Amino acid sequence: MKIIAYVILGVLVLGLLGFTVSVRSFSKNKEIAEASWNEYRPEKIANLGTVKELKIMPLIDYYTSNDTLSGEPGVSYLVSAGDKKIMFDVGFNMENEHPSPLLRNMNQLGVDIKEIDTIVISHNHVDHTGGIQAKKQDTFLLSGEEIDLSHVKALVPEKMVHSTAEVEVTPKPKKIADGIATIGTIDRAIWGMGLTSEQALVVNVEGKGLVLVVGCGHQKAARILERTRELFDVPIYGVIGGLHYPVEESRMKFNMQKIIGTGKLPWQKIEQQEVLEAAAELDKTNLSMIGISAHDSCDWTLDKFRELFRERYVDIMVGKEISVAR
Numbered sequence: 001m002k003i004i005a006y007v008i009l010g011v012l013v014l015g016l017l018g019f020t021v022s023v024r025s026f027s028k029n030k031e032i033a034e035a036s037w038n039e040y041r042p043e044k045i046a047n048l049g050t051v052k053e054l055k056i057m058p059l060i061d062y063y064t065s066n067d068t069l070s071g072e073p074g075v076s077y078l079v080s081a082g083d084k085k086i087m088f089d090v091g092f093n094m095e096n097e098h099p100s101p102l103l104r105n106m107n108q109l110g111v112d113i114k115e116i117d118t119i120v121i122s123h124n125h126v127d128h129t130g131g132i133q134a135k136k137q138d139t140f141l142l143s144g145e146e147i148d149l150s151h152v153k154a155l156v157p158e159k160m161v162h163s164t165a166e167v168e169v170t171p172k173p174k175k176i177a178d179g180i181a182t183i184g185t186i187d188r189a190i191w192g193m194g195l196t197s198e199q200a201l202v203v204n205v206e207g208k209g210l211v212l213v214v215g216c217g218h219q220k221a222a223r224i225l226e227r228t229r230e231l232f233d234v235p236i237y238g239v240i241g242g243l244h245y246p247v248e249e250s251r252m253k254f255n256m257q258k259i260i261g262t263g264k265l266p267w268q269k270i271e272q273q274e275v276l277e278a279a280a281e282l283d284k285t286n287l288s289m290i291g292i293s294a295h296d297s298c299d300w301t302l303d304k305f306r307e308l309f310r311e312r313y314v315d316i317m318v319g320k321e322i323s324v325a326r
């Protein structure tokens with residue numbers, strides 16, 4: 001009996017120790033993220049140029065426009081702008097299937113992998129890089145079996161590898177093509193997951209303005225907007241993607257997004273008030289279009305944004321194209 005008591009005590013002590021270390025490393029990462037935000041001021045991108053039309057086709061997200069398409073709590077959007085076809089993130093593939101939900105949806109929506117010239121990975125989290133296998137190998141995976149991406153250029157937020165695609169790390173803002181750029185990475189400390197560097201894509205649509213395409217939104221909406229304003233003298237027209245506001249349970253019974261990925265300690269929840277403040281901040285920007293991904297926000301949050309932005313709100317659903325043109 002005594003031995004069992006010692007074992008239990010040992011496990012408890014080790015657990016407490018591990019937890020203390022994780023809290024300390026979270027605080028340290030928080031300091032690093034704040035310092036990098038305060039110290040880095042990007043140079044303006046004056047020659048961004050424009051595209052005539054932007055189309056965003058959600059290939060993976062939580063909700064789908066019909067039952068034959070696969071939804072999952074991850075992100076992959078096909079961004080067609082100018083002569084570029086960009087895959088923004090590659091979904092989750094939770095069961096490591098082949099063909100993955102992403103490939104099945106692409107097949108149904110008539111999207112051929114050969115059309116894609118660029119892949120942009122917002123950040124190195126499993127719901128954006130194609131699952132746990134991808135994380136283990138520090139890569140991104142479109143399916144459970146190898147997909148040839150030798151024709152693709154991949155822009156990744158931190159050091160990642162790929163067996164066939166040409167990979168470039170893009171921590172700094174960078175023009176990708178006429179009218180298209182990455183705003184560069186913004187760091188955020190995520191408890192239990194280290195320092196997360198996340199980039200967002202921006203497309204300048206002629207006669208409309210800048211449309212931001214966001215992954216998980218760990219950077220926080222206010223900083224994404226501030227970085228974009230620093231980079232361009234063009235008004236922000238729209239924001240499409242995840243902003244990470246899982247405040248209420250609503251859909252998922254045990255919602256890990258509420259505990260990890262919040263940028264806070266596990267017992268510090270995101271409050272409703274923070275969501276309302278972020279929505280007001282976005283509204284001050286005079287956005288003409290906003291759509292919040294349901295993969296990392298709850299339905300309560302989505303409804304609040306719908307109420308506030310009314311006809312300016314667009315639903316993000318797999319198979320339902322969002323288009324912006326002059």
Ligand SMILES: [Zn+2]
Pocket residue numbers: 074075125127128215216242295296
């Ligand atoms: Zn996410």
Ligand SMILES: [Zn+2]
Pocket residue numbers: 123125216218261
């Ligand atoms: Zn994430």
